Amino acid sequence: MAEETFSMIKPDAVATHHIGDILAIFEKNGLEIVDLKMVRLSKQEAQNFYSVHAERPFYGDLVNYVTSGPVVAFVLKGDNAVQKARELIGATDPKKAAPGTIRALYGTSVEANAIHGSDSIDNAKIEIKAFFPSN
């Protein structure tokens, strides 16, 4: 079933010039880009976005990291988009990510792991709405 998921290229992969490489991986695997914008998140926006992690020890670092430079936020559409995007992205820790996944290719650490992807259809809807209110 065609569904939508949210993804965000993080400051490390923007700075290393891998925006096109990452988008091409999704497009070659049957996921269509249906919305996109480059933004720099404020601290408040990043805190809201990651509020589910507010109690976790890494929360402060995560917020600081994701506000350290511009990000590319986008919406992917296709069959099983949430699950398919997660498979293409790979494990959170690039060292544990399967070969050929985005994080194995372009991530450098658990923090600077190149990309975020929604972990469920429900969260995809929330994240899409947060970045693209008119979507």
Add this chain to the structure above:
Amino acid sequence: MKKEQTLSIIKPDAVEKNKIGAILSRFENAGLRIAAARFLQMSKKEAEAFYAVHRERPFFGDLTSFLASGPILALVLEGENAVLKNRDLMGATDPKKAAPGTIRADFAASIDENAVHGSDSLENAEAEIDFFFAEDEVCAPRFALKMAQKGGCGNHSCGCH
């Protein structure tokens, strides 16, 4: 060499063919940094305003209809000689005449559906960037070209620095 900014548009045909990533890679691999990006659908009126310089040309109607025919990705590219470098990467307007390895040779189908637009001069680049982007939407993580030229971010929440 001087750092410049130029405007690029990935047109409806290339968006439809899922070539956004492939085209952005061409820019990034050639040393052009993406400094702003926005996906949007233009109305016919907006397309006419954007291409107003071509208003008297015979192809104006087709050109603007095509630009408004589907979603596009508007981009600001930044780097040394960005205007000319982008034009070299795009290739000739007619894909049949575009040099091998250029974006139009590889991704464009016809002179109308030619995958990308790029500013033709530094002067037009500035006007075209202003058409699509507010100043604080153009992100410059390593150097703040336009803001610096205009004396900094002032009272804006200069989000991209």
